[in-house]
Amino acid sequence: MKVRKAVIPAAGLGTRMLPATKTVPKEMLPMVDKPVIQYIIEEAVASGIEDILIVTNRAKSAMDDYFDYYPELETRLNQAGKDKELAEVRGAADLANIFYVRQKETKGLGHAIGRARRFVGDEPFAVLLGDDIMRAKKPVTLQLVEAAEKYGASAVGVQRVATEAISRYSSVKIAPLEERVFSVSDMNEKPSPEQMFSNYAILGRYVLTPDIFDILERVKPGYGGEIQLTDGLRELCQNSRMVAVDFEGRRYDTGNLNGFLEATIDFALDHPAAGPWLRGFLKEKAAQL
Template sequence: MPKVKKAIIPAAGLGTRFLPATKTVPKEMLTIVDAPIILYVVEEAVQAGIEDIVLIAGRYKYAIEDFFDTSYELEDKLQKDGKEKLLERVVKIRDKANIISIRQKHALGLGHAVHCGLPIIGKEPFAVLLGDEITMGFHGQPNVTSQLVQSFEETGTSTISVMKVSDKDVSKYGVAEVEDTQKGYFRVTSLTEKPKPTETTSRWALPGRYVFDNHIMDILQNAKPSLNGEIQLTDSMKVLCKEKGLNAMTFTAERYDAGDKLGYLQANIELALQNPELGPELKSYIQQLARKLN
C-alpha cells in the first residue's frame, strides 16, 4: 500500500482584520496565541509524515505563501519582534516539507479546490486538511491526520474523520451516514452537505480531515455544481463510498474550529493554557473569573 506523503490544504474565507492600505488578512493568518492558524495546520500534516503540502489559495492569499517562503524581511522582523520561537517553527517546517502554492482562479467550492491540487498529487493518495480547522493531540495523543494516514495505510480504503454534533449544529457540516463495522471504524454509506436536522438521522459530522485514494480525483474531474452552485466534496465522496468504499473514524485529539468566532476564542484560551509561559497565569485568571461569574 503506498504511503501518504502529500496533502492539500484549501484556504478558507477572508478574515475581518486589515493590514495597512487595502491588503486583507486571510483568516488562516489570524494568530492563535503566538502563531497563525495555518502554521498549526501545516505542522499537523508534517507530524503525520506528509512531505509535499499543496496550499490552494484564492485572491488575497499571498500572505500565506509569503509566510512559508524564505524571506530575509520576514525573518528579520520576527527576530526584531522577539519571536525567535515562531521563526524556529517556520524554519523547521521548511526543512521537513515542500510548501507548494496553487491558485484557485475561481471560488467554486471545496471539491473544486481539492481538484486544483491534481498537478502535484498526480496518482498518489493524499490527505486534505481544511485551513481553518486545528486539531491537537495533547499528552502523547496522535493528531487526527496521523490517525487517518495510519488507517489508510492499514486498510487501503479512503478514511475520513467524524465527530458527533448536536441537532442544532447538523446544518453547519457535511454529515456522514455510517454503519458499524469494527471498533473505531465505520463504513460510510452516504453523505449530505449541510442537511437540516430533519433530513438525516445521522449526527456524525465531518470536521475537515480526510485521507483519500486517488480515485476521488477522477470523480471530481466530472463533478457538477450542487449546493450554492459549488462543487461539493461531499458529493464526490458519496460516489467514492459506492465505487471503492469509504471508512470513517472518530478521534481523541482536541479540535478547534478557528474559522468560527467562538471556536477562535476557545482555541486561543485552550492552547494558551498549554503554553508553559502563559498557562499558569491564565489558569489563575480563569479561576478568578469563574468565581465572579458564579
C-alpha cells in the same frame, strides 16, 4: 498504499471573521504565538506527510511569505544573540516541502481540491481544512492515514454531533468495522434532521484516493451553487471502499469567532510561558463576574 502528500484548502474569503480578514488571511490570524495554518501544517508533518500543497487565492500571499526564509530578520536576530527567536523563525520555513496553487474562482471546496490534481498525481493524499485545528495525543490525520492504509481505502474523520447541529455538516451512512472505524456507504451535505443518515458528521480531515479527481470534474454545482466535496465523496464511497474514523481529539472551528477564542484559550493554557499567567488572569476575571 502510502500517504506522503497533503492538500490544505485555504482560498476562502473568511467572511465569518470580518473585519479582521479583510486584509489578513484567516489562516494567518495569530493563535497564541503562531498563525492558525502553522498548527495544521505541524499536524500533517507529525502524520508522516512530506509534501504539502496550499490552495490559496490572490489575496493570500502572506502565507507564501511566512513559510519562506527572511534573511534580513534572521541576520538581525543572529546579531542580537536571539537564538531562540531565530530558531523559531527558520523552523517555520523548514517544516515541510510547501507548494502553492491558486483557486482563481471561488467555486467551493470540491473545486479547490480539484486544483491539486497535478500535485497529487496518482497517489493517495490527505486533506486538512484550513479552518479546523485538532488537539489530540495522536495527530488526527495520522489516525485517518493508519485506517486508510490498513483497509486500502479512502477515509473521512467523523465525530458525533447533536441532531440539531447536523445541518451544519455532512452526515454519513455507516456500518461498524472495528472500534471507532466504520465503513461508509453514503453521505449528504448539510441535511435536515429528517434527511440525515446518522449523527456522525465529517469534520475537517480526509484521506482520499486520486479517483476523486475524475469525479470532481463531472460533479454539478450543489449546495450554495458550489462544487461540493461531499457530492464527490458520495460517488467515491459508492464506487470504492471508504471508511470513517471516529477520531480521538478535540476539533476547533477557528473560522468563527467563538471557535477561534476557544482554541486560543485552550492552547494558551498549555503554553509554557503564557499558561501560568493566563490561569491567574482567568481566575481573577471569573471572580469579578
